[in-house]
Amino acid sequence: MLLNCKYCAAPITQTAKYCGGCGKAIQQNNHGIESKSVQLVIAFYVTFLLYSIIAFFIYKEEEISLTTEIIIESIFIVLTLVFSFFDLKKILGLYNVKYISWQSMVFGIVFPIFTAVVVYVGVEGINDLLFEESDNIFYEYAGYENSIFWALLFTVIFPPIFEELAFRGFLFNQLRNFANPWVTIIATAFIFSLVHFSFLSILWIFPFGLVLGYLRYRYKTLWLGMMVHFIHNLLVLMIDYYYFQNDPFRDLFL
Numbered sequence: 001m002l003l004n005c006k007y008c009a010a011p012i013t014q015t016a017k018y019c020g021g022c023g024k025a026i027q028q029n030n031h032g033i034e035s036k037s038v039q040l041v042i043a044f045y046v047t048f049l050l051y052s053i054i055a056f057f058i059y060k061e062e063e064i065s066l067t068t069e070i071i072i073e074s075i076f077i078v079l080t081l082v083f084s085f086f087d088l089k090k091i092l093g094l095y096n097v098k099y100i101s102w103q104s105m106v107f108g109i110v111f112p113i114f115t116a117v118v119v120y121v122g123v124e125g126i127n128d129l130l131f132e133e134s135d136n137i138f139y140e141y142a143g144y145e146n147s148i149f150w151a152l153l154f155t156v157i158f159p160p161i162f163e164e165l166a167f168r169g170f171l172f173n174q175l176r177n178f179a180n181p182w183v184t185i186i187a188t189a190f191i192f193s194l195v196h197f198s199f200l201s202i203l204w205i206f207p208f209g210l211v212l213g214y215l216r217y218r219y220k221t222l223w224l225g226m227m228v229h230f231i232h233n234l235l236v237l238m239i240d241y242y243y244f245q246n247d248p249f250r251d252l253f254l
Contacts, residue, residue: 033177037174040174041171041174043083044170044171044174045191047079048079048191049194051079052195056197063143064140066145066150069150069154073154077158083166083170084166087174090173091169091170094221095221095223096220096223097223099220099221101219104215104218104219104224108215108224109227111211112229112230115204116231116239117235119204119236120239122204123200123203123204137236138237138240141154142244152234155236157230160226161226163192163229164212165222167192167209168225169222171191172184172213175188181217184213185210185214186213189205189206189209189210189212192206193206193209212225212228215228
């Protein structure tokens with residue numbers, strides 16, 4: 001389909017960047033792209049909020065079977081992949097190391113060590129103070145056969161891969177089609193913390209998400225965020241496992 005240049009009325013294609021008649025730059029109409037991205041962001045938010053609410057009430061049960069855990073995690077993965085297919089080309093471009101520097105690598109290793117210690121001490125302290133209970137992640141998997149494997153899979157392997165793909169990949173890309181970088185970083189961090197459906201978690205997941213969003217924006221890659229996310233979750237799980245092993249009542253959870 002041909003259009004006409006608004007300066008000289010010469011015929012131009014929809015994808016033309018310059019007019020062949022007068023040579024002036026053609027301002028592209030991005031309204032269609034922005035509208036589609038807004039719709040996708042709303043669909044993403046509603047979908048994952050409903051998923052989080054349902055998962056929250058399921059996890060409130062005293063005992064969750066391994067089958068139920070696998071189903072819940074699988075649904076999150078499938079939803080993430082379905083949304084990602086709407087922006088597959090741009091998302092695949094985020095799996096690069098072109099802009100990663102050695103300084104960013106050092107930060108990607110040191111920062112999650114700091115957050116793991118601070119979050120563990122802080123969250124555990126608040127839990128003890130307000131709720132008089134432990135927030136040890138490993139207890140959720142202690143009753144499963146091969147508990148260490150499942151704990152690693154569900155808390156250390158899957159979240160860095162699929163949460164980064166969902167929030168710093170798909171959602172970040174769609175928001176950037178109609179919002180500036182800082183609004184995008186804040187919005188993705190907020191939604192990222194909100195779907196975890198825990199007040200205490202929001203206190204640290206939101207600023208944690210801000211850092212992950214900045215890394216995604218600054219270095220144009222998902223790898224750094226995945227590395228930070230992986231190291232943080234691994235260290236928290238290791239600390240939880242250490243305390244579980246030294247719990248005199250741990251046999252009650254086996």
